[in-house]
Amino acid sequence: MLVGSAARRVAIIGGSRIPFARGNGAYADVGNQEMLTATLQGLAERYGLVGERIDEVAAGAVMKHSSQWDLTRESVLGTGLAHETPGLDVQRACGTSLEAAILLGNKIALGQIDCAIAAGVDTVSDPPVAFPRSFQQLLLKSYRGRSAMQRFAPWLNLRPRHFKPVLPGVTEPRTGLSMGESTELMVKTWGIGREEQDQLALESHQKAAAAYAAGFYRDLVRDYHGLTQDNNVRSDTSLAKLANLKPAFDPVAGTLTAGNSTPMTDGASAVLLASEAWARARKLPVLAYLTYGKVAAVDFVDKKEGLLMAPAYAVPRMLADAHLKLQDFDYYEIHEAFAGQVLCTLKAWNDPDFCRDRLQLPGVLGTIDRGRLNVKGGSLALGHPFAATGTRILATLAKVLDESRARRGLISICTAGGMGVTAVVER
Secondary structure (H helix, E strand, O other), X not given: OOOOOOOOOOEEEEEEEOXXXXXXXXXXXXXXXXXXXXXXXXXXXXXXXXXXXOOEEEEOOOOOOHHHOOHHHHHHHOOOOOOOOOEEEOOEOEOHHHHHHHHHHHHHHHOOOOEEEEEEEEOOOOOOOEOOHHHHHHHHHHHHOOOHHHHHHHHHHOOHXXXXXXXXXXXXXXXXXXXXXXXXXXXXXXOOOHHHXXXXXXXXXXXXXXXXXXXXXXXXXXXXXXXXOOOOOOOOOOXXXXXXXXXXXXXXXXXXXXXXXXXXXEEEEEEEEEOHHHHHHOOOOOOEEEEEEEEEEOOOOOOOOOOOOHHHHHHHHHHHHHOOOOOOOOEEEEOOOEHHHHHHHHHHHOOHHHHHHXXXXXXXXXXXXXXXXXXXXXXXXXXXXXXXXXXXXXHHHHHHHHHHOOOEEEEEEEEOOOEEEXXXXXX
16 A cells, blocks of 8 residues: 555665574574574664664564564564564565565555564574474363363373474475475486586685675674674685585485585574665665565476476566566576575576476576676575575675675575565665
C-alpha cells in the first residue's frame, strides 16, 4: 500500500557483522541471540543509532531453538536501540537476510517506514537437539490423562530408543539427499570438473585474504569473542593443497571436497536501509541503492532440476524487470555454497538449450567477467552462516560500488528447498 504519491529509493547506508567462525570453535559457547544482539549493537554504534527507534528490524536464522520464536525482537531488546523498535522473524533458508532486506526495502519504497535493519544469524555450534516424536507423543498422552492411572500408564511404554536424540540436518526432506550430494548431481549433469572447482575456491581465498590485508573489512567486521576476522580464510592455500583433499559426498566419483565446499559456520550480519530523506537528516552518506529483487524456485523433485539452480531462473526474470543484460554489471556477487554450484549457474547462462528450453529466452544470457566476481572473497573463504550470508553480501557489494565509484552490482543466492534470491544494487 503506497503512502504518498510515488515510490521512494531504498538507500543502503552500510553494514556491520561479527567475524564468521568455523562451527564448534570460537563461538561454541554462544548462540543465535548473543551473536545477533552483538551484531545489531555494532551497527547501532557505527551509525549513531543508540537510543534511536528504528521503524523495523527483520532478521532470521535457519538453525534455531523453538524457544527463539521471537529471536529478532529479543535481540533488539538486548541492544542500545530504543525498546520501541519492532522486530520481525523471517526465514528463507540461505537467502533469509537478503529476503529480509527486500521486504524492508519494499516498505521503505512504499513510504510505510523510513528506516530499517535487515539481518541474519546462524549457528551450527548450538543446534536444536530434540527427542523422537514417539517420546513427544508419550509425554502428551501422559499430560492428557484425567486420572493418576491414565497419566502414569503411558510411562510403562518408555524404552531406551525414546532417548535417542534427533539432530538437525541439511538433507532435503523430499529427496533425502544432502546439499552436497545434490550438488554432486548438478556438477555431473553440467560436466564441471574438480580442477575448475578448486580454482574457484583458490580465487575466493586469495581475494578474501587480499581484502583483509588491504583493510577493506576493517569497518565492516566487529571484533567478537577473540576473533578479529573470519577464521576460515586460508591465505596459504594452493591448487596442490586443494587437490589433495578427498571427495566429501561421493567417495567413488565425487569432485566436491571440504576445500571447494563452504564450511559449517557460525556468525551474524546486518545492514542499515533507509529513505534518502532519513539518511540526509542524520547526515549519513548513502553507499548505494537496492533497486530490484527476485525470488524463484525449481522443481527438483519431479522434474529433477538441480537443487541449487533457482538463481539461474531468478536472475533473467529480474533482468527483464530492470531492462538490463547480464553484462550490464560492474560486479557480481554469487553466493559460493559450493564452487560447483556457481560454475553450473554460469555455464547454464551461456547454454543455448537451457536458455531456450528452460528460460524461454531467444538467446543465451552469455558470460560474465570472472575478474568481477566476488572480488572481496566469497562464502568458500569467508564462511557461510546460513541466514547471515545475504546481508554480508549486500553490505560488501554496496561498499565495493561506493569505493570504486562503479554503477551496478548483481547478487545471486541459492537456498535449500530449490529456491533462489537475487537483487540488483546501484549507485
